Amino acid sequence: RASRKENILLIIGLILVIFTLSGISAVSPTILPDHAKSLGTDNVTVGALFSVYPGVIVISSPILGHFGGRVGYRKLLYVGLAWLGIFTIGRYFLMKFGSCSY
Numbered sequence: 001r002a003s004r005k006e007n008i009l010l011i012i013g014l015i016l017v018i019f020t021l022s023g024i025s026a027v028s029p030t031i032l033p034d035h036a037k038s039l040g041t042d043n044v045t046v047g048a049l050f051s052v053y054p055g056v057i058v059i060s061s062p063i064l065g066h067f068g069g070r071v072g073y074r075k076l077l078y079v080g081l082a083w084l085g086i087f088t089i090g091r092y093f094l095m096k097f098g099s100c101s102y
């Protein structure tokens with residue numbers, strides 16, 4: 001049985017995942033295609049870029065579902081949140097000090 005602290009952390013993690021996915025779902029189809037076109041990409045490239053995300057979900061969902069059943073969904077959620085944090089911090093430093101200007 002999970003402790004109260006673990007349950008609170010799990011709820012916070014699930015809330016973060018919901019906010020992240022809703023942000024991606026709201027911003028991706030509405031704003032990003034116009035932004036990509038303003039950077040000089042054509043419609044085919046924009047379509048290809050935006051088809052990658054659902055493709056990754058279709059391929060990775062059964063694999064991660066099976067893996068989560070073996071090691072536990074909570075551990076898998078924590079690993080995913082850690083990766084999200086690492087890439088978010090990395091993107092911040094890339095925008096701050098690197099050549100990424102958007």
